[in-house]
């Protein structure tokens with residue numbers, strides 16, 4: 001069994017794919033965060049755009065750059081370090097995570113405390129706050 005890229009002990013089909021097909025299925029900010037990591041893995045620009053708050057949405061050029069960067073690196077793993085709020089009854093939440101990848105320069109790490117909000121009835125990524 002190949003587990004989902006996001007690190008959950010489930011297959012992609014039983015995990016992030018459900019959310020990639022219907023974003024409202026991400027009931028918590030952490031689930032949305034994990035689905036975004038998997039979307040980076042798959043270089044899925046449409047989903048990255050859909051799962052980002054409108055006020056911080058990247059332009060079409062930026063999305064192109066993000067997608068080609070995501071394709072150019074080898075994603076290693078995602079670790080969720082800490083979460084606050086972001087549960088089914090919340091309207092905002094934060095998820096602190098660490099994503100590891102390799103690029104031409106070697107190993108890279110993205111560590112961020114991300115802010116999530118509910119927009120149009122589903123979770124979206126707003127911005128990094130730390």
Ligand SMILES: [Zn+2]
Pocket residue numbers: 004005006007008012015016017034035038
């Ligand atoms: Zn997953």
